[in-house]
Amino acid sequence: MSYQTAYHRWVGIGPYYAMFPTSFVEDTIKKYTQPGDWIFDPFAGRASSVFIGTALNRPAIGIEINPVGWVYGKTKTSPAPKEMVLARLEQISLNADSFSFKIPDSFQEFFNLCFSEQTLKFLVSARNMLDWRNSDVDRTLMAFILIDLHGSRQRSFSNQMRQSKAMAPKYSVRWWKEHKTTPPEIEPKSFMQKKIDWRYEKGTPILPAQSELILGDSTQVINDLNESYQNKIKLLFTSPPYIDVTDYHRDQWLRLWMLGEELSYKRKTEKHKATFASSIEYEKLLLDVFQKSSQLVCSDGYVYVRTDARKNTFEITLKVLKQCFPGWKYRTIKQPYSKNTQTALFGDKSSKPGEKDIVLYRQ
Numbered sequence: 001m002s003y004q005t006a007y008h009r010w011v012g013i014g015p016y017y018a019m020f021p022t023s024f025v026e027d028t029i030k031k032y033t034q035p036g037d038w039i040f041d042p043f044a045g046r047a048s049s050v051f052i053g054t055a056l057n058r059p060a061i062g063i064e065i066n067p068v069g070w071v072y073g074k075t076k077t078s079p080a081p082k083e084m085v086l087a088r089l090e091q092i093s094l095n096a097d098s099f100s101f102k103i104p105d106s107f108q109e110f111f112n113l114c115f116s117e118q119t120l121k122f123l124v125s126a127r128n129m130l131d132w133r134n135s136d137v138d139r140t141l142m143a144f145i146l147i148d149l150h151g152s153r154q155r156s157f158s159n160q161m162r163q164s165k166a167m168a169p170k171y172s173v174r175w176w177k178e179h180k181t182t183p184p185e186i187e188p189k190s191f192m193q194k195k196i197d198w199r200y201e202k203g204t205p206i207l208p209a210q211s212e213l214i215l216g217d218s219t220q221v222i223n224d225l226n227e228s229y230q231n232k233i234k235l236l237f238t239s240p241p242y243i244d245v246t247d248y249h250r251d252q253w254l255r256l257w258m259l260g261e262e263l264s265y266k267r268k269t270e271k272h273k274a275t276f277a278s279s280i281e282y283e284k285l286l287l288d289v290f291q292k293s294s295q296l297v298c299s300d301g302y303v304y305v306r307t308d309a310r311k312n313t314f315e316i317t318l319k320v321l322k323q324c325f326p327g328w329k330y331r332t333i334k335q336p337y338s339k340n341t342q343t344a345l346f347g348d349k350s351s352k353p354g355e356k357d358i359v360l361y362r363q
Helices: 006-010 022-032 048-055 067-077 082-094 105-114 117-129 136-147 169-179 188-200 218-229 253-258 279-293 311-324 342-346
Strands: 038-041 060-064 211-215 233-238 297-308 329-335 355-361
Touching (some): 006 188, 022 297, 038 048, 048 067, 048 211, 060 067, 060 218, 067 136, 067 211, 067 253, 082 136, 082 188, 105 169, 117 136, 136 188, 136 253, 311 329
Parallel strands (some): 038 060, 038 233, 060 211, 233 297
8 A cells, every 4th residue: 555645644544353455445435326425334443434435525424332443433534633642642751650550460461571661651641641532632642552552563562462453461471471572662752753743744634525433332323323314325334243253342452451441351241342152142233233224224325245255144144134125136246365364374274265245225
């Protein structure tokens, strides 16, 4: 990807598991909509569909249950002015010694090996001071911190880790000890300033259409959209989580801690925040979301859903869509993986069925 425009520097904000490829989103939106048409994504992730839609002059609405993805998406669609972000960075840095964080015994070794003392003080200061839910400035700075909270050593705040997800604490400690790696000694303020300078170097993206990105559970939120958006959506464009593939909240446990949640590597107990291991519960989720979403899609609209090509996930998704959009025609498009999946990094060389796209339409 070229980074010579503001659009390309902002569209990719947010390392996240199972991200929509940018070119795929652009092509799909252009094919099924015209400027001014509304787009809706009830499983927005890092909100690529919302951001790209608005950049192409299509107003868009998204819902995301994971705060990490929501912070990324809101920052892309409404970034704060650079000068204000840098001023807030200065405040966070000046207060780095003002807050304390008692690390639980079970995480003590992890934090000692993951972050330098100076880095951890900065992160704790940011965790306490940034009101990312209510302030565009705070949210923008928090997004930049989350991007590099962990990743390649010397290019992030952490000891060597994956960037897209945080591994288990015990696994990380064992790996760091085996490879004799230590936390990078960086100066957080200057480190962040370089990242911010690069992001804003080409300006901020021009987004001619309006957007709304809601933090919440689609099963509880969509009904609130009916009054304003009923029969208004031209393209329902989304990719629900797949059955028993990943745990989006557990994958982001360290970033969720940064956002103020309790420090824990345990699986979430709240509904729709854990791995979707039960086919029955998965079908209930899709049925609830797509049944409510069907009230928003206009009669000449389209439904475009990317799903898992594995038989169970695909058949449940198709069954639910046919039930929620009775009488609509549909076609499927095979999407084989063009490169090794993330599991190949851990020695799993078995072939993967890839994904399938389901397109529903009336005409």
